[in-house]
Amino acid sequence: MGVTRQPRRAPRPYLTYAVQRVVQAVVVVLLAYCFTFLVISVLPGDPVTATLRNPQNNFTEEEVQRIVAYYGLDRPVWVQLWEALSRFVQGDLGVSLRSNLPVSTLIGDVLGSTVVLAVSALVVALALAFGIAYGTRNAPAPVAKALRAFPSLFLSVPNFVIGLLLINVFAFNLGLFQVIDSEGPAATFFAAIALGIPVSAQVAEVLIANLDHEARQDYAGFATSRGLSRSRLFWRHLLKPSSLPVVTVIALTVGELLGGALITETIFGRTGIGSLVQRSVTTQDLPVLQAVVVLAAVVFVVVNLVVDLVYPLLDPRVDLRGAARAPRTAAEQPLETTQGASA
């Protein structure tokens, strides 16, 4: 950015940085919208003609043409793109080709379910990750050693196995929740566990690696030599510097929470973004897919923006002078090494 000699804590870098990021975000979102459109247009077929030309329906060619014209699918691709884009800029997401319902209604109906699941899964993931990380430093040696295997175990058990196992035990055998009441608190709790477990693995890996790193530092050795107990050392000295990179990991797992939600939602019978995407992909429901891609792009951009802006506030060692991306690079370092180890 070339901003070098500015007084400390000047608002300028924040402002420029934020404006730049917001413009970037808008461009990313628009590109995502167009890209989705083009990719799906390249695929053969669309849901409307696929149904109409099914011989079972026995429509005449004239009927097919008129219905296709109603959906506007008879016009050149670039005209369709232009119209979709102008509607989008005005905030109109169009109408689903599959269900004939407004896309905004469809997304509005399922968004809540996914947000609830993603947030509860994140809470579960963090609780698990911090629990495991604490254990690795404070539990007796054999337990601590075993706990170190948990992240790789969590990553290697497929999401659906965890989900089916939880349903089998807690819904069908113990009767703790009803499969029918899939959005209820009990069912949501278990779905959050299924989704949170793999996410917790990544957070735990980073935490453990960072704790190990911090524990090797001189200050930690010094504190121990002065008689500080393990748990006091953990809480007072190791935890804070080790947790900062977790913020970055959380930003990266947002994608996993949205994507992984598909499998969890399918197994738990929840109706969220994941299941909407699944239905829309199998039927090539373009307007819905475009809207979901845009939504995902917005979420990613916003989460990353928030992380980048919050970072300097959390860590006094990082400031925005010089390069805006400096905090990210620092934070990603431990992540890369641990991912290499667990792969």
Added chain:
Amino acid sequence: MSHTRPRRLWRSVAALTAALALSAGCASSGQGGAAQGNGQKQEGGDVTFLIDSLGDTWIPNNSAISSFQGHIWGHVTDKLVYVDENGEVSPWVAESWEQNDDATQFTLHLRDGVTFSDGSPVDADAVVANLDIWAKGRPDDGINPIGLFPKTYQSATAVDPLTVQVSFNAPTLGFIPTLGYHGSILISPETLALPAEEQADLSNDIGSGPFTVASWKEGDSVVLEKRDDYDWGPEALDHDGPATLDTLTYKLVAEPSVRTAAVQSGQAQVAYNPSPQELGPFKEQGFTVAAPRYLGFVNGFALNTQVAPFNDVKVRQAVQHGIDRDQILSTVYTDDWLPAESFIQSNVPGATDHSADFAFDPDKAAVLLDEAGWKAGADGKRSKDGTPLSLTLYPNPYLATSKSVDELVAQQLGDLGFTVDIQAYDVVTYGEKVAIGNPSVPAYEVTRSFIDAGTVAGVLTDANNGEDWFNLGQSDPELTQLGSEVASSVSTDERAPVLDELQGYVLQQGYFVPLTQIVQRLYLQSPKLKGVTYNGVAYANFYTAYLEG
């Protein structure tokens, strides 16, 4: 850190194995037999029906063909006539009907006092509005016509509030049975006038059925509640007044094992489309398995007679005799499935047994191939003038078991010397790539329901905009003649012998290779749920159903 990897991996594997073993243990040991009812019929009650999809759109005309939404429509709406699982037509909203001598004009007499759930009457005007929209749709507004509705439809008029006259421009014997098909649902004229986007909202779709929509969520669930003033169920069901059950909840659960386990644990009463191989243990535990057959074509291949090797009748016959249907039944299906006896299901009125024409006989098949000039090479694969005897099968994505069936067929024909390739596509790609008559599709896999055997006439040739399943056009005069005789029949008695002759001819010419009769809708039910009926298109109807205590 790398030295810890193998140990970590080993630990993970061990833990995963333990988890799976635990899960399997829970699945098998947790439940014993099914809880049987005490034989006491309960008033009221709630039934939960777990389904794998709720289809696409709820626009009544556009959604009708779907195999999923028919479950909802069957409870929310009524039809003019009722067609049972044997194709028998009986009165419903139409109390009686007459036709003229050449089957071009029909008069429907409506039952008095039938109302839509918004209070408006189901009278002659409403029926005319429905007939018009079934026949023509509103294509410019995105409302499709009903695909199977006779294309010969001319017009309908309300003679008086309870009498409707319907005219066709050619004999249309299939008209009355078509009124019992799942597309022909009576919807309030007010709903029919709504734009597509509003009709797509199920709560706006007003019917006159024994249940109404209490709530629904797209892609998730539909909750129906009984209509207390309902008193016009089909005579054939022998049930007066409103339904016994209070509510019906259709809940989408995509994972088949979760659907069946939920019924097993008593959290739901019906699981739709369980996998056939899974059913044996459930039956032993006392659960009810219903595998009603629909009226329609059997599962089988319509052969493209214009492309090699099926341009030779002997090769077509060799395929018919080379398929071991019993092996398909015992490998892919259970006892609830039946072998094909013709190319239409044996419960269709007018279907006759022609199984001898295509009986499994590998020796005969080999001789036929030899005679046709396809000689076996050293590897057992046959070829003629250097061209291998090859065939590509495209499993029908609308039938879940299709791929397994095709894999067996490929094996069986492979033993005979065919080189068989299987190409599986999803629904959209299949619709795009696999079309009848396409030169790259030598064998089109048929799964199709219909309500009247007259439909057969519309697929054989290209006469009258026919579908031309065998790519013959009208080049086979005998087939064309038989087809037009079936189409122009004015009574079922007159039609029956022609239909029999037609079935024999199609099979002897090897135009169609039957596999098995189709059960496309399969239900696993709690033993406490009784009195469920199945209509001619195999939809479970809970109007007459009740729960035992």
